């Protein structure tokens with residue numbers, strides 16, 4: 001092509017259709033096709049939201065959000081999907097992975113079945129994925145591990161099972177919710193690599209010990225909920241490093257040994273639940289002296305002493321222990337069982 005012809009071609013293109021709207025129609029045309037495929041797989045639409053999913057203007061569909069890209073021309077693209085609480089049943093088709101401009105997907109409280117499409121590996125811009133409270137199943141959706149921008153991952157209240165991959169804890173997540181699934185997994189050694197402020201693994205069958213690496217989460221971790229699992233062994237003393245932590249719940253597990261003295265350094269702690277384990281020894285006074293602690297539940301263990309300062313907390317519960325002079329304690333014969341007087345220095349990670 002001579003420069004002159006190039007000029008003419010370019011000039012006529014620019015005159016006929018502005019480049020941005022030409023590109024716009026390409027991106028939104030793909031979105032149109034993909035969303036129509038998805039719509040056809042939906043088997044239940046309680047609030048009739050999909051009645052708005054007609055015509056080429058996908059940006060006007062209920063639950064579909066468009067935004068302009070930062071690139072020159074300000075291309076309009078589908079940047080988000082928010083169908084929370086819409087009572088939809090169906091699946092997530094592979095075609096959704098073609099919506100490569102997506103920054104967020106919020107599908108919580110619907111009845112989606114199946115799993116997360118493998119094609120989601122193409123969603124390199126996705127920062128938030130919330131599929132909580134659906135009926136998704138299968139093993140951990142490993143496709144999320146190939147989403148470099150993901151910061152918020154919420155798959156709680158589904159029927160996922162199997163183990164949690166170690167790579168999950170090398171992601172740059174701010175929040176991780178995998179609670180209320182059927183995961184049967186240990187917590188990988190690299191757990192402490194996760195820079196999240198909130199981590200919820202509750203109500204699964206998570207077993208084994210809490211890795212010492214948890215101590216490395218000191219500058220970021222604000223809440224961690226591990227309750228109602230099968231975690232065992234002693235509580236690692238490194239937990240005392242978590243100076244930003246406000247909520248710690250390890251209730252209803254199988255922890256043994258004492259509460260580490262180091263926990264007296266968790267100066268931001270407001271709520272602490274260690275109830276229903278096989279913990280023993282004295283409650284460290286340093287814990288009850290924490291300046292922000294409002295609620296400390298340590299009932300149904302084998303503790304044999306709590307300093308008076310613990311009984312001055314706004315809220316505490318010490319029932320079902322072996323504490324002389326306190327009401328509602330265990331019968332003497334349960335308390336003389338030496339089994340729970342373990343030495344954590346030698347216990348290691350595998351002690352049941």
Ligand SMILES: *[C@@H]1O[C@H](CO)[C@@H](O)[C@H](O)[C@H]1NC(C)=O
Nearest residue numbers: 181182202203204205228229
């Ligand atoms: C505890 O977790 C199990 C699943 O491991 C669940 O079935 C049960 O409802 C949970 N209990 C509570 C009180 O949430």
Ligand SMILES: *[C@@H]1O[C@H](CO)[C@@H](O)[C@H](O)[C@H]1NC(C)=O
Nearest residue numbers: 252253254255276277278339
């Ligand atoms: C405590 O230990 C006893 C005896 O080994 C066991 O039967 C019980 O299930 C344990 N309870 C918890 C909450 O780990």
